[in-house]
Amino acid sequence: MEEARDFIRQIIDEDIKRGHYGGHVHTRFPPEPNAYLHIGHAKSVLLNYGIAREYGGKFNLRFDDTNPQKESPEFVEAIKEDVRWLGADWEDRELYASDYFEQLYSWAEDLISKGKAYVCDLSPEEISEYRGKPIRDGERIVTPPGVNSPYRDRSAEENLELFHRMRGGEFADGTKTLRAKIDMAHPNLNMRDPVMYRIVHATHHRTGDAWCIYPTYDWAHGQSDAIEGITHSICTLEFENHRPLYDWFLEQLGVHHPRQIEFSRLNLTHMVMSKRLLLRLIREGYVARWDDPRLPTLTAMRRRGYTPEAIADFTRRVGVSKSESVVEYALLEHCVRQDLNLRTPRRMAVLDPLRVVLANYPEGEVEELDAVNNPEDPTAGTRKVPFSRELYIEREDFLEEPPKKFFRLAPGREVRLRYAYFITCHEVVKDDSGRVVELRCTYDPATRGGDAPDGRKVKATLHWVSAAHAVGADVRLYDHLFAAENPTDVEEGQDWTANVNPESLTVLSDCALEPSLAEVEPGQRFQFERKGYFCVDPGSRPGSPVFNRTATLRDTWKKIQSRSQAPS
């Protein structure tokens, strides 16, 4: 069965049919190394890499490092790790716009010589004014044509000399720019003599102090694509306005001209996705770091337990289009559950322990019971789980006064302990404050393994851990970083950070795990039965494991509860 092709692939199909670019396809992912990658970038990486692979083409990783004040090797390394993790292979093409600085400079000289660029002494504020600001004209707002810079008509010789002196370091930051000479009355503001070079005395993470003038993104990006022989320059919607400018540069230079195709960026409910906003969350301490598992950064999602396969499945399902959209977080969760369901071993872990004593079970006796590692994967085999007189069950699996539809343990009620026995609760022990501290139960020896020979049924099966064998652990539960679907939608005078969910992180430190979980390695994933998917944190240590919850299991009881509690 053939899958529907997105509009980008349709365009490429057409290009190939018409023999454009010699039938070749060459894509690239062009991040600026000034932040960590997030899942929106993953969509772009996978799109570009996927297209290259499908068409038998090539895929470049190119760092658009034209702003030394914001970029650093730390980000370069982090980005490489994330792209690699996603499975995108750039082979030996780890490239940098900064590698093209000399070529870009020489092309700029060409444009100057042809009278298509000039050195301008206007200040940033003046440039903005000359460009033509929107003016209120009574009811209406009018965008007037721009005004030519007084420096626009310098001779090519003078421009060349000034440009050389700019490179030579003779001028202070911000005092001069090189601008393309296009059209100050152009309806597209990007065409009103855009800046190509600015003076910045800053050390670049790769070129060091070799330069004190740096190309703007607009001047560097298209030409970098051209140099690399990119055929399809896929980018996000906000660059649609710039395409005429990129076309103009390429045409003036007479070089290879990629086809630029814009698609809408990924947005998620309950999440912010811009670098600027993510940076604020970190700087202001709403989250710990770039890899805080509540963030949509790839490093955070990896730490949380997401798999690259789940992310790839997700990006495939959301599709590619030009309409701006917000994808429900639930789809992401669905993808990771579906992946993890098939691949993760099951374990029993009691996150909020309640002691259970089996009055009729021999003291001191321990049985090793067989437990299935993964019902979805017969090859995963079984393991032994110790059972004894004193156990822990989940506190929320018992209610003294069970409401309708609550099938779990309650006074007088019989339930099954998974892979073990049927037990019946006879007595509830409370402390002085009335808190339930222990349950006195009996077990039915005939139900060993979990089946009753007389065929009687129970409505619930609980997970449990033998108290004497339990391994203590920290478990971190995560909820939406923002309770609101759209975090930046705030009332007048409110800052969006007010929407940060104060309960997005819950740290549990008294969890009781089955003993097979004593020795785990960071990054290992498990399904804790009935609770969710969990991943061993990088900070986990032998003997005191730390788990991050990747996602909960779908929980019908929770749903029933919230339905009955929901405000009408």
Added chain:
RNA sequence: UGGGAGAUCGGCUAACGGUAGGCCAGCAGCCUCUGGAGCUGCCUGUGGGGGUUCGAAUCCUCCUCUCCCAGCCA
């Protein structure tokens, strides 16, 4: 205002002049030693008005709404 772009079930996305389909979510049921997973069924949609056509989500036209640009950020 000018320029650029977009509007299809609750969400995302197909359909390229010929039965508006899929996935997620939701709902109902079946099944179950995870209230998991799985299975079955249901649900709802072409922004509005005109026009062309045997036939329009698709073509034309007018309108409405939303987003992007006016950095020496990318």
